[in-house]
Amino acid sequence: MGGKIYVVGIGPGHPSQRTFAAIDAIAKSEVVVGYETYIKLVEDLLGGKEVVSAKMRQEVYRAEVSIAKALEGKTVALVSDGDPQVFGMAPLLFEMLAKRGISVDVEVVPGVTAALAAGARLGSPLGSDFVVLNLSPLLTPEDVILHRALKAAEGDFVIALYNPIDSGLLRRVLEVVKAVRGPSTPVGVVKNAYREGEAVKITTLGEVDVDEVDMRTILIVGNSETFVWGSYMITPRGYSRKYRL
Amino acid sequence: MGGKIYVVGIGPGHPSQRTFAAIDAIAKSEVVVGYETYIKLVEDLLGGKEVVSAKMRQEVYRAEVSIAKALEGKTVALVSDGDPQVFGMAPLLFEMLAKRGISVDVEVVPGVTAALAAGARLGSPLGSDFVVLNLSPLLTPEDVILHRALKAAEGDFVIALYNPIDSGLLRRVLEVVKAVRGPSTPVGVVKNAYREGEAVKITTLGEVDVDEVDMRTILIVGNSETFVWGSYMITPRGYSRKYRL
Structure with missing residues (x-):
């Protein structure tokens, strides 16, 4: 008992x-x-x-x-x-x-959770509203995943992509987001955050290499304001609208 | 140095x-x-x-x-x-x-982060793709917040709402989501998760009382599959599409 x-x-x-x-x-x-x-x-x-x-x-x-x-x-x-x-x-x-x-x-x-871990390694890409989206098609139909990717892109959310086990689907999701947000949008690619074999890379929607991604990778796609400075990927919270930084 | x-x-x-x-x-x-x-x-x-x-x-x-x-x-x-x-x-x-x-x-x-803390107190509302949305209008224009709420609703994301400091804006955001998702959608309301004065409540989009919400409250709005069982708010991951549970 x-x-x-x-x-x-x-x-x-x-x-x-x-x-x-x-x-x-x-x-x-x-x-x-x-x-x-x-x-x-x-x-x-x-x-x-x-x-x-x-x-x-x-x-x-x-x-x-x-x-x-x-x-x-x-x-x-x-x-x-x-x-x-x-x-x-x-x-x-x-x-x-x-x-x-x-x-x-x-x-x-x-x-x-993995998005926070990957984000910390990239700097601060999750500094504004964001979406957590699972790319495993095992439990969610692919059309639902693609629909959510589109809505996330249209809402200008930062997008954290989990479980990219299907490279074809990952490619399609990134295409959907790129069509809305443009190829120069920053993308952070973090493999094994806080584990052996950790690897961190910052690229763009136009240049991201899907073949480098495995199931232990998290991708974070920036919103329209995300920028790269040195080795950091940063999404502003909006202070520059109100203060001189 | x-x-x-x-x-x-x-x-x-x-x-x-x-x-x-x-x-x-x-x-x-x-x-x-x-x-x-x-x-x-x-x-x-x-x-x-x-x-x-x-x-x-x-x-x-x-x-x-x-x-x-x-x-x-x-x-x-x-x-x-x-x-x-x-x-x-x-x-x-x-x-x-x-x-x-x-x-x-x-x-x-x-x-x-607060969404994970609030979610844990509610059971498991963040069991599928979700959005983290900041409701403070101090740094983000209100039309951007309302647009994101709409896209999150259309994408059938679970939605975690942070910093509901403006009850008028919170009301408008909940209206936007309710128009897409319906009044019976479960809503978890968690005040002071893991702090003194913790209070957990499960209600619906039709019945949520905005006047009970303060800036130390996180709201989690379910997706179309979220359900309430006893004192728990649960969003399925999708196993029942594949397995007999």
């Missing part, structure tokens, strides 16, 4: 980017469940715990196990990288609980 | 929501600069440091002081709540450095 599931965001990967609450939730848990890559990222915290490490695309299984263990009365940490809401395990877990009518105590522990 | 500015995100407010990197950056700094409310949130970390605590709307001054101290060779922590890019101090600092052609070593330390 009295089981509980912490859905824990461990941040971009490096231990320094974890919150104290994330560490604490894992410390309190008897069982830790996660994708094998994320389990490795918290290896230092697993001493004496039951660990359920699962392959990619076994998200339903990971949620299943977490629910089953919690129903046995155990405290479970279900870990996601970044933030667990943002294309992580939290929405799936809640959806399964709701569909099945299972009542379990759940606490979501937020984390630094 | 060799000054440095850390632009530090301290997260939503409670010490447990800070990252280790944020603590470390403040520990390494000789000077800590910030809005007086944020300075209070890190009071436990200030021992022996020079502290520059500034009033609201003195953002240019805060950046000025940070730059001046760094040019004296000091290490400075310029603190923002949440993440420093997201309507925090990072974009202004970079813009001032760029405009003035001043070269200083700057490191952005990301943090848990």
